[in-house]
Amino acid sequence: MTQLPASSRRTVVKAALLGAAALLGPAAAPAAATAPAGAEEGPTVLRLPAPTGPHPVGLRTRVLTDRSRQDPWEPGARRVKVSVLYPARTVRGCPRVPQLTPAEAEAFAELAPWVHPGLPAGGVDWGAVLTHGHLDAPPLPGRRPVLLYGPGGGDSRTLGTGLAEELASHGRIVVLVDHPGDASQVELPGGVRRTVLTGPPDPETFRTMVSTRVADLRLLLDRLGDLPLASAMDPRRIGAYGHSAGGTAAVHALVTDDRIGAGVNLEGHLDLDPELVAGLDKPLLMFRTDGFREAARLTRSWSGVPARQCLLPAGSDHGVFTDYAHLVPRLQAAGLVTAGARAALIGPADPAAATAVVRHGLRSFFARRLPVRVHRA
Template structure:
């Protein structure tokens, strides 16, 4: 395990994590007879979803969080419409190693999440490992997660987009993500809620470079024959939304983008004229800064009411289940995703995001009729 101190970030040793978990253990969690297994909602499209994970190494740049290594490692998960999923197992949201660490990191990364009582490793996605891809070449979407989040916390929206015919690439940003299992080892980071400007600049610059590097490498992957790399888009949540918009402005290969409540005050974006959709919630405590940073930018906007910042990640469905089990308080739930039923907000994000990318990056093959199913 490598530790990389930097202003505005905390790297945490396992012993300290275990001590924190002990002190944060709630009475409800202590009484739980069996750990809760969070579940994710099924995608809505006509196609089953395949999933593959790749480790990529960029030898052209140094990792800014680990100076002197001479390389930057990035993990990606690719979701795609599958021809069949019969005989292919569903992928867990986290590897066993990642789940072990997130169980310890969760209340530090997202205060309000429980320190015990959850089996994070048992949560399954609806992506089937190594299932064969549906024939045809399809638009590609890159996803950058929220600051401090791991890539597969964006599974719910990504699976939905894949089930409707797109290929979605979830990208981890080591040194920023809470935990990433890399070929070289596990990287752990607890990002402070409001990183200082220097750290935020490094985060966004690194994420934009990661996005562009992944785009460079997609043509060499085993799934490349299924990808139409002439039609690519980008979306992201929070810091990932910031990075997505900056990547969209910087890279001509990207056609359209979606910003899920990310600040845009890092650099002027007046020259960006590519299609952009932006979401925000009415509960976000950074709303004033957000609106100032969005002022004058030509983009379609969507407001989600009764919601808060982490509604855009899988917390939208994980947190209510934990609250129902007595592991998350109503106050913590409201501060994470809002007090309202998340179903309507998640449905709106899925529907509006699908429609936006359908307009600007249409799928060439008509969708099959009926709901998707394991075939």
């Protein structure tokens, strides 16, 4: 088992959390941080692609505490952090929000090569990556569909920023959900909470992780009124989508919670409870790549699920559903990521085609299933 850099953690949970997802591949010690000859001097500043919709994007964050539930990874009540992205009326005077807070960026700079072997251990200014979300921008009027997003195992919610901004710019409210203890790092009141442990998967830990994520989604639905932009959210039009373990949780939530009307699974396994997901009677769209190392397991777990499936363009891999699709090629161009590491994370092909398919697919699916029909207050 590979031990992460020192942080507060429960020693009783010795099973893997990042690896427990097994959806991002087995954990390994990071490669040497030496950059290839010719690498750029000074920290590399990364950028995310702009959304294509007609509306600018606002962003607000919130932490919710569920005092009725104990956190499975450390003592205390369960806490969940969210970012709410939404179509804004204007963004004048509202600054763009960094993808990571300074404290989160500092933690991720240390964790990156452990969370995803091949990412650089230095040379990147993670705190300088700006989103296209503008802090506290005034929202467009009316009530809008709500989409809940869950990241992959070991990833933070912020790695779904680009896709969320795309959906928000086309008129939807998107709630990016962090699952502390699972996510690589989350800044909460009192400090940054890092992921618990890493290592090979075990079924019990993965089941605990997914069930915790589903309970986190239910908490948000129970307390929509406590979220930013609550008055703009239409509780009759709620969807869920997620990447990897987040996709697994999104489908389980879709099956078990009547408040969620449609879902998208971005390459998440569905073999925890085959009978449960086989009974799905709601719209579900599932995306996969041709490079995913868990393809055989994925195919088996999807075989009995009543859902439309979409294969991304050839040469894509598991991380192409996340912001790594845009960040990793820039890191490779700067000499900080090898071609092999890039291929293992997002695939060797140009990610632009895969990104376009995912963006268009989600926009079209949710436009049909949860259309934007703005009701003025």
